[in-house]
Amino acid sequence: MITVSISPLTYQSARRPIWCAGCGDYNVLSALYGALSQVKAVPEETIIVSGIGCSGRLPGFVNSYGFHTVHGRALPIAVGAKVARPELTVLAVGGDGDGMGIGGGHLPHVARRNPDLTYILVDNSLYGQTKGQTSATTPQGQVTSTAPYGNRDQPVNPVLLALAYGASFVARGFAGAQHHEQLTELMAQGIRHRGFGFIHVLSPCVTFNPIETYRYYQERVTNLPATHNPSDRLAALGQALAQGEKIPLGLFYQASRPTLEEGLEEIRQQAAPEGKGSLQELLEQFA
Amino acid sequence: MITVSISPLTYQSARRPIWCAGCGDYNVLSALYGALSQVKAVPEETIIVSGIGCSGRLPGFVNSYGFHTVHGRALPIAVGAKVARPELTVLAVGGDGDGMGIGGGHLPHVARRNPDLTYILVDNSLYGQTKGQTSATTPQGQVTSTAPYGNRDQPVNPVLLALAYGASFVARGFAGAQHHEQLTELMAQGIRHRGFGFIHVLSPCVTFNPIETYRYYQERVTNLPATHNPSDRLAALGQALAQGEKIPLGLFYQASRPTLEEGLEEIRQQAAPEGKGSLQELLEQFA
Amino acid sequence: MRRAKAVVVRVSGRAGDGIITAGELLAVAAGHWGLHSHTFESYGAEVRGGDTVYQVCISPAPVTDPGERLDLLLAIDREAALPHLEALKEGGMAIYEGAAATDHPLACEFDHEGHYICPVPMAELLRLAGASARARNMVALGLAGRLLGLPQKYLTEAVKERFPDQMEANLTALKVGFTYAADSAHLKFHLRPRQGEMGAHLVMSGNEAVALGAIAAGLKLFAGYPITPATDIMEFLARELPKFGGAVLQGEDEMAALGMVLGASFAGERAMAATSGPGFTLMQELIGLASMAEIPAVIVDVQRGGPSTGLPTKPEQADLNLALYGSHGEAPRIVLAPTDVQSCFGLTLKAFNLADRYQMPVIILLDQFIAKRREAFDRPRLLQVHKTRRLLPSPDDLGGYKRYRFTESGVSPMARPGTPGGTYVATGLEHDEEGAPSYTSEMHRRMTEKRFHKLAMAGRELRQVHVFGSSQARVGLIGWGSTEGAVREAIAQAREQGLSARALYPLALNPLPEAQIRRFVRGLGAIIVPESNYTGQFASLLKARLGLPVTSLAIPEGRPITPGEVVAAIKEASQP
């Protein structure tokens, strides 16, 4: 059996991560190794697509096919890969700037189309790669290099957005040591989920973010109430909205509905119920 | 007094609308004339920014300053105008394709920054200008020129999105004759609202949309329950989400919070508490 | 049109009148009978109300342009006829809605310009036939068909195919027109297909030919976003591609569309996007990524009038520079330019092979004129369709696989996801042979050279040029894309005036077939470069790349260049 040899180490690539020592992204990466091994993903049958940013460098450190693309476009590229090769496992990864800023226009459409892929949003509340500017998730009041008088803008709430967009799996994890197992588990669930999985990961930037530190999160994260019913979308919206002093972690929402690939297959059946089309016949339309 | 001469006709420009006879956009336009006259907007102190589409042609038919821009970018352009000239009344207008498709990435950020402008999303559930392709608001199952086997994608819910983004004023109106007064009123309220106002308008395309017709909407629209409390965001989300057989119209949500321009003014105060900076002094930083 | 047997017909009216439908069906019916045709459409960007014109040149012999002066004008009413009367030839015929007897067929008056002016009571005729007054376009089609001598059955079939749902109403109106002209004294345009061509032709538009070429090439994913005048490629494929096991995705914007294409191509399948100017501009960042990360991709740009939203429904050839240079840094891409509908088919097929062989973006530049017009041509020989596969890693390559290995050709084996031992990361950062980010001067130089070397290698199979005219001529023309037809016609017209010229049309604009061009210009006294734009983009390219002393004939009017304009330029260049 092929599975005997699979362990988190299976997914480690030869390249050494270039992140600053202590960066949350190391924990994201190792949770991903764990999740891939849990779901027994075959490395060569896995594609990880990423955007640009510190977090966007992740595919380089995973033993799988990878595509490190441009800033903000990881999602549509991942969709193209999945639609072309539905038999492969496809993931997308990017930062808060990448996914909520420049790339924020793609998420609603990917979520509502429900391709069977998993998107990991690595949120450090700022632009790490470019050295610490405000991002769409920087809290109000925080001082950054582009908000020297304190950020005035109300931040976006990525989980709330994913829910509003109709993502069929929405979860939040934290890249802290104590939450490593939970994060791994959420990623594994997300990959197993048939449809679009959105995982919001809180991942501290130790170099540029003196506010949202490990400690900051440790003091605030909490699990979703045991009574929370992840099939109730309005309840999930409520949980996402409630976020104030406490930041709930876990599975907010999961639903089962047809995937994009299934829809496309259905269309193929409908278009050519008696098997493939012929070019010759098609030309006759013009004769 | 300047106000005596103001009536809806004040805002009619010399140019004749080019829309198909019966298009919902005529009603959007006349409701806007009414709203502008209600709030006594001074034509030359009003700017209307639009994207590309049938609906994007609207500024041409209004006696005010107008900027008919490119597809999807009306909102950031309107923000720039407002920030540069906070004393002017600024509106943005565009279609469902313009605002929810190609331009969908801007709305979250404009909403959370809360500039004092009003955005009218003219929704005909498809791309009118390009002759009837699927848009982000086309219902599942509908046949269009780009979905000849029926649209598979779950549509977006513009009101739900605006709420999730944190827009401080969110309303829905319908461009049908019986609802003209309500639409006018909602627009006037939106313009009066201090902050970002989002108004979703259902506007039938009589040429390319055989499904979402006047009649279709007439049979489905309903007012928000009288008990609905527009300062309760979760309740508003619930109302937006509930949309099924019935489509609620009215004011979903309104809140008061600092505008973008106010924040920028605060920053100016903070940066130069003793009045304007001097270039000479600034140079000394480099001496 | 210069040839005696060609008939130029123009239908005119307002958007919503069905002008384009009438014109298209006339071309289709003529084509199916075995005649050749060439069309041009022009309309406003408004959905309703703008002026609309559809022009068809029909002839037993192949035609290369839609003609300049008219033999027959069919207008929906007098107002729609007036602006076009001056384009009528002497002895030409203008037909439009007007008072006349309903039983007496086609009475014409001869005006002082030498035109036959023929009012037809279309609305009244329709009323009598119990048909809707909106079907005036079908009456016009019937009139035109009859005057040209087309057998009724071809017209009927064309109408049936177009309107499977509203067949009866349209057929009735068609018949009204056909009958009304039947006994006219003016049946002077009798055309007949040439021997052996009867019924042999395909009639299609450039956009349709591109879509067919892509299906023939094995397209798996098409992704697009609606935009005039490219949308029909997506609409056609949305209907047809699923039958061939492929999929069409409509993106939320053009960046999403091209992103999907690159994702599918990275994953190992053939993929294409099509757009027009504004969308093409938005795609440039991802075109740069495809060039840098060496991802095959086919991108169709159907040029329209610009800049910005510009003239969405008009032709222009002003995106050449963008196609060549449109992203930051230096991102080599192949650029192809079909010169007629038929070459849209072949070049699209070829584009996929080039993209896969050289692992880079291939851009196909059409314009509204070539994309929307219908031409009749012989069936392509589908058995000959040749598909190159990407260079895959050999078992040897897979030990310590280097995705971007330096090779003699510059082309490195590209592993298809799913291949054990082939895992790698494609990236838009500068990188080493394994794909790991690397920013040393040496690596950047070598990888830049590798990427450009592939382009040069592609040049070896991109030497195809169309050369025509007199080999002795001292006046030469070098053009690109949709102007070829007008230039062919102009050279023929010039010959009749005792002037000789020859022309070259490369099918690839990047890399340019430089040797072919150098050979072509030998002995020329003047080189004219016709193009539909303002700055003479192709002329500049020829100057920059080949140092040729060209004369730019750049016409920035949002319409096809006419043979007359080219003849005038030939005449001027021929002056001693």
Place this chain on the structure above:
Amino acid sequence: MRRAKAVVVRVSGRAGDGIITAGELLAVAAGHWGLHSHTFESYGAEVRGGDTVYQVCISPAPVTDPGERLDLLLAIDREAALPHLEALKEGGMAIYEGAAATDHPLACEFDHEGHYICPVPMAELLRLAGASARARNMVALGLAGRLLGLPQKYLTEAVKERFPDQMEANLTALKVGFTYAADSAHLKFHLRPRQGEMGAHLVMSGNEAVALGAIAAGLKLFAGYPITPATDIMEFLARELPKFGGAVLQGEDEMAALGMVLGASFAGERAMAATSGPGFTLMQELIGLASMAEIPAVIVDVQRGGPSTGLPTKPEQADLNLALYGSHGEAPRIVLAPTDVQSCFGLTLKAFNLADRYQMPVIILLDQFIAKRREAFDRPRLLQVHKTRRLLPSPDDLGGYKRYRFTESGVSPMARPGTPGGTYVATGLEHDEEGAPSYTSEMHRRMTEKRFHKLAMAGRELRQVHVFGSSQARVGLIGWGSTEGAVREAIAQAREQGLSARALYPLALNPLPEAQIRRFVRGLGAIIVPESNYTGQFASLLKARLGLPVTSLAIPEGRPITPGEVVAAIKEASQP
């Protein structure tokens, strides 16, 4: 550097070691004393771990490039020193962390390449002083300062200004280095400012000069999106612009950023965006809109290595084509290229005037080299700042106001919102004089001519060129942007080798000062076009626009061109 009195210092280490800080502070301290300097930085795209190099050339006389061979190398450790030893001059000095006595100042060994190799126990010295081991960069700064003979107070002030919060720790480390070198036998780099220049200079980077120029021009809104190496423009303005009543908005992407700029400009205020390659590509659609709708806008592109994400921290000059041609259709824009830090200030100021005067986008092309390096120069005379206003409609214009009225200059009065009677709609559709959509051939031609005529008019005030070298020379160089310094130095070096050359640098690349260039090339036997890219974009432009027989010296290595490379090219071109 060829001049005897110039000293070339390189600091090297890894990202996170504070290399750039040390180098910058050295340049700043020297500049404030009254010396001239020229710097260059180079680092990897990683936040931590990549190689980082900062080079400063310091001299009493003006310097135009950061030098090639080193007098002094300061490395954070031996590993960081090794790759740079071969760049050391004979008799040059290399200092790095290594075992040596802590009390005996600066002992050096002479190696067989003729270099002084001097290990310094930086970590140990810091430990003894009770300072953090991370402050080795400050030790290096102290050592370098002392060896160059800089008064300690300038170093201390520079450190204080940079680290208002961690002053003490850094000052301690600085002193450790300064003292350790104090009694060395190797104090051989003694420099002194020239008479009268003591303390007179400003020291700043190109990005800072752009930001200052914009403030001086009356900038009201800056909108940007973070991107290396342009971000510091936004960061600087975020801090300073509010003091001047302006605002900085960070967009959700570059399209939003430029959108905000166009909105503000339409509304009547001066606005600017700054970005680098990838963002510049994304801005192209809106640049086309600005050109079509005639909206003034200033856009700064700080070029970096490409294509795609490329080499984000390295210089390259490869966005010229994009700046000229980057959107679909033909959208005229003015393109300016500063050649040193000082001209960044002046050209930015000018850019705003041009944008307002000609109502079109003005692009300023910097690159990482010019943007990040620090130069010392005289205070600009701020009293001379001249601001043009837009042409406003006269009372006569306001009766039946025509926003796009045809005028002799092509420039039409532009109403500021708020003006009664001036209401109009700006549009990206082709339009008539009133701004109403119009797609006729005639209107398109005339409006295209109008837009391009403005560009030609702008050319009349864009004739400024830098010309230097020998007017008798038969070898000429025509370059653009950041290579000017290296070419100045190369011409001086070549002269010492008995070779003569002259050079021209236009400050505007579009429109090109064609008459000036034609005059310059008269009598030249060879024209060399140096640029940091692969395809020779500027060389192509000169060929296309002027038909000049140029030789391209295109170096695609993601680094500044060196004087040595230029000298070699001059030498080759001088061969009979």
